[in-house]
Amino acid sequence: MTNHEETLPVLVVGAGIGGLVAALALHHVGLPVAVFEQVSELSEVGAGLTMYPNATRALEYLGLGDALAAVAVIPEDGGVRHWQTGELLRHFPVGSQARTRYGAPQYFVHRADLQELLVGTLRARVPGALHLDHAFLSYEEQGNQVVAHFANGATVAGRALIGCDGIHSRVRECLFGPDAPRFTGKVAWRGLVPMERLSEQQRTPTSCLWTGPDHAFLRYPVRGGRLMNYVAHAAQGAWAEESWKLPSEVSEVLAEFAGWDPAVLAVIAATPPELCFKWALFDRDPLPRWSVGRVTLLGDAAHPALPYLGQGAGMAIEDGMVLARCLALEPAVPAALQRYEAARQPRCQWVQRESRANGDRFFEADPTARYQDGRAQSSADLEQALRYYDATSVPV
Numbered sequence: 001m002t003n004h005e006e007t008l009p010v011l012v013v014g015a016g017i018g019g020l021v022a023a024l025a026l027h028h029v030g031l032p033v034a035v036f037e038q039v040s041e042l043s044e045v046g047a048g049l050t051m052y053p054n055a056t057r058a059l060e061y062l063g064l065g066d067a068l069a070a071v072a073v074i075p076e077d078g079g080v081r082h083w084q085t086g087e088l089l090r091h092f093p094v095g096s097q098a099r100t101r102y103g104a105p106q107y108f109v110h111r112a113d114l115q116e117l118l119v120g121t122l123r124a125r126v127p128g129a130l131h132l133d134h135a136f137l138s139y140e141e142q143g144n145q146v147v148a149h150f151a152n153g154a155t156v157a158g159r160a161l162i163g164c165d166g167i168h169s170r171v172r173e174c175l176f177g178p179d180a181p182r183f184t185g186k187v188a189w190r191g192l193v194p195m196e197r198l199s200e201q202q203r204t205p206t207s208c209l210w211t212g213p214d215h216a217f218l219r220y221p222v223r224g225g226r227l228m229n230y231v232a233h234a235a236q237g238a239w240a241e242e243s244w245k246l247p248s249e250v251s252e253v254l255a256e257f258a259g260w261d262p263a264v265l266a267v268i269a270a271t272p273p274e275l276c277f278k279w280a281l282f283d284r285d286p287l288p289r290w291s292v293g294r295v296t297l298l299g300d301a302a303h304p305a306l307p308y309l310g311q312g313a314g315m316a317i318e319d320g321m322v323l324a325r326c327l328a329l330e331p332a333v334p335a336a337l338q339r340y341e342a343a344r345q346p347r348c349q350w351v352q353r354e355s356r357a358n359g360d361r362f363f364e365a366d367p368t369a370r371y372q373d374g375r376a377q378s379s380a381d382l383e384q385a386l387r388y389y390d391a392t393s394v395p396v
């Protein structure tokens with residue numbers, strides 16, 4: 001690496017969960033970093049994210065453990081209920097067991113709370129590193145640097161460029177052309193309900209999945225337990241825009257879940273109208289490669305997955321940790337990015353495939369039979385394989 005190259009930052013495009021964790025991990029290993037985010041203001045968008053030990057382990061390693069615990073919820077217990085009768089088919093403790101078993105906690109967190117925590121930490125540790133109002137447009141490689149161009153006219157040189165710009169990634173498009181997402185025929189409504197609107201019984205167990213024919217309803221608390229987050233899944237032929245922010249009607253969700261356990265309907269009915277959103281689920285095949293020269297992809301830009309395993313944020317966090325370790329170990333940037341891709345791609349492709357498969361398990365025409373015949377055990381094995389992963393020490 002030349003002296004000039006050594007002074008250039010790693011350019012991170014996108015200040016979502018993946019980009020911010022990557023930036024903190026790069027700083028942690030001693031590399032200069034600059035983050036470019038398209039929005040001019042980071043606002044309160046999104047709802048609940050599940051943080052399993054594979055994700056929280058990396059965040060604790062970066063020194064974020066206490067701050068994360070302060071905004072997150074540790075679920076006491078979890079369960080699966082019958083869609084119609086509400087019968088508790090499976091019940092499992094969580095609490096401190098995750099730390100005992102996996103060495104790191106399991107949390108529920110509001111995406112905006114996590115993003116705010118990461119932004120505040122980045123601003124404190126690397127003042128001036130975050131550049132808002134910088135929508136990435138294109139790049140070119142010039143010798144031993146990469147030059148990025150932004151919609152506001154800015155041009156910035158770096159030693160590497162990391163596309164953390166989410167599911168509709170412009171960096172991915174520059175590398176490999178437009179993608180072709182397929183509508184899955186499934187939609188989900190997301191809602192946030194003030195906790196005081198729900199009875200004790202409607203909050204028990206802490207997290208709960210109701211599974212039924214062509215529908216599933218998952219709810220868990222976020223924001224220190226002050227809000228109940230839910231995702232109401234349904235098979236629905238109609239196409240809708242792929243967006244996190246499409247407003248929807250509470251009455252539409254209630255009609256879709258007519259005949260379900262009254263505890264489900266009570267949560268839906270308690271949704272403030274402005275906190276109900278519709279989300280159409282699109283599927284993409286795994287990319288054969290992520291990196292070209294000094295440019296690579298991370299998080300949803302590299303491996304967007306359906307939400308049925310709750311590992312979208314987890315995979316992005318793991319990516320950021322492994323990427324920083326590769327760039328710290330290997331001075332030649334293109335070789336470091338190949339090392340990152342080789343270390344991460346098999347796991348992320350597996351999660352993409354398993355998320356797709358888990359969608360079929362989510363909807364259960366006869367949930368009682370499923371939870372009696374041991375098929376549920378196979379998903380418990382999968383959960384273990386996901387949660388033991390340690391991005392801070394896995395061979396790279």
Ligand SMILES: Cc1cc2nc3c(=O)[nH]c(=O)nc-3n(C[C@H](O)[C@H](O)[C@H](O)COP(=O)(O)OP(=O)(O)OC[C@H]3O[C@@H](n4cnc5c(N)ncnc54)[C@H](O)[C@@H]3O)c2cc1C
Pocket residue numbers: 013014015016017018019036037038039045046047048049050111134135136137164165166167168169170190244298299300301307312313316
């Ligand atoms: C607004 C929003 C709300 C979400 N809500 C939820 C939710 O409720 N539940 C859930 O499970 N997951 C949600 N997600 C997705 C979840 O955050 C991701 O699956 C996961 O955290 C992986 O994160 P990521 O960093 O790869 O991508 P994201 O978190 O999607 O972040 C991508 C970032 O890149 C920025 N960006 C995009 N294009 C450009 C560009 N050209 N130039 C510069 N910056 C760019 C975006 O503004 C965004 O900040 C949401 C994502 C977004 C963007």
